[in-house]
Amino acid sequence: MSSNTSGTTINTKQSKISGWLAIPAPLARLFKKFPLLTYPPNELPARSPSARDVPTLYVFISDRDALYGLPSFNPNCLKWQTFLKLAGVAFRVTSSTNHASPTGALPFLLPPSSPKPIPTSQFEEYAAENGITKILDAPSLRVEAYESLLDDRIRNAWLYALYLSRPNTALLSRLYITPVSASLVVRKTTLYNLRNAAEADILRSLGTPVVNAGTLYEGARDAFEALSVLLGDDDWFFGMVRPGLFDAKVFSYTHLLLDERLVWEDWTLTEILMEFPNLVAHRDRIFESCW
Template sequence: MSSTAEGLKARPRPQEASDWFTIPAPLARLFKKFPLLTYPPNELPARSPDIRHVPTLYVFISDEDALKGLPSFNPSCLKWQTFLKLAGVDFCLRSSNNHASPTGALPFLLPPSTPNDTRSQRPIATNKLEQYGLDNGKPKLPESLGTRLEAYESLLDHRIRNAWLYTLYLSPANADLLTNLYITPTTSSRPVRATILYQLKHAAELEILKSTSRDAINPAHLYRGAKEAFRALDGVLGDEEWFFQSAVPGLFDATVFSYTHLILHDGLAWENRRLNDFLKEFPRLVSHRNRIFQRCWESGE
């Protein structure tokens, strides 16, 4: 027994559990030369200046048009671009996309910044842009109309938007326009372009089906709904300059304009012009679109 005990004492002790996770010597030497770093998440777009004297609105737009301050070609972006202009907020535009957005969607706004103010580095998401415009604008905009406004907003968010999505994203006649607006500026790789095109079309299809609660898309039904929506909007506008007899244009006017301007925009090479033809049947809506454009882009301000 004594010899056995001496043998046991001679054996090396097993490694402690903590030693199991010790990096092998060759890898340890490698990591000393190339240490692993954990980078913080990007909170701002790469092209954001360190110091911003005016707010910066990031939207879907070409770099050239952004420098000129022209309207975005995306309805959601154009809605808030127009609203901020109506509110009298001085801002500059930057071209961006959803993937580059800290919020995951466009538009978003970066307020004026100073080097020592960390709060100024926080982007303002879409759902806070109305309050930002009211707080930082110059003219007095109309107050929210509550439930009365919601009924008419649903015409834009569903009937007109669904027809817009089909016309731009799913109508074969407008395939070149879709490519020129959203795909060509992104990449020159054919496989990547094909993937992006599929993703855009698939997302539009899903959104339309969800909104209409149908199993398949019926273009005739979508266009009929859009025309009925235009008729309803024309009726509520009447012979007034702005919606709901307001003395000045507000958020709802900007929302309507975001669709009517793009539908009538001569610079967009629409091949499927169904929405354009429908809208021209309501000259009061066309005049409203022209008044907003003149006020925001031709006023010389």
């Protein structure tokens, strides 16, 4: 008698539990017609690394371009991305920002076996130890003299063209502002801050109270002309047999000015560069070599 009572109690509990878990009749009929399926995970893109034993280079780049390892749209990031490629270092790229960087700036390299990022100041040493192509040293005194052309005149003109030239606002927004936020207020604030920072950087470099576009572009023309004379009929700067860091630095500007994926509305700086065919050909050689 007690056994039957116990069985009845268990059955009653089971019926209550099944009542709580039961699928409503309309949904049950729907699932019978359209059963749930678990799909296998999507395969990685064909050009993604097959192994995760390569370092990751964090740069300014769109997520889509990062999947295919395309050039960064930021000159400093592109310089080091190109240098590592020229040195034969295996790596993959991913999109990041200065705010997300543990070093406070991009790019930085994160080895797969270490949580400690490698800053750009150590890239040449890393490339020497991990690359398959030895990057030859160019004459240091000559490099320093010509680097000033890139760091001052060409960079100032670049900052003006991208950040301050109003026709290029759409390009600036696509690269640096739209990815930040969908909020109109945030985007306007970001645009204002970027333009103020660029103007302050230019004024600090020039030591003048106002920014003059004509002066900046003429300075860039003089710099490109000097670089064109330096390159001459050689394939690489300073008569080197292989491209080096200086070649990568020049490429970081010339490629972005000539890249058709960047829709420039103010073409002034690009048109100035195109006055020097050997610099354009230099850009093409590096692009074909690396990408």
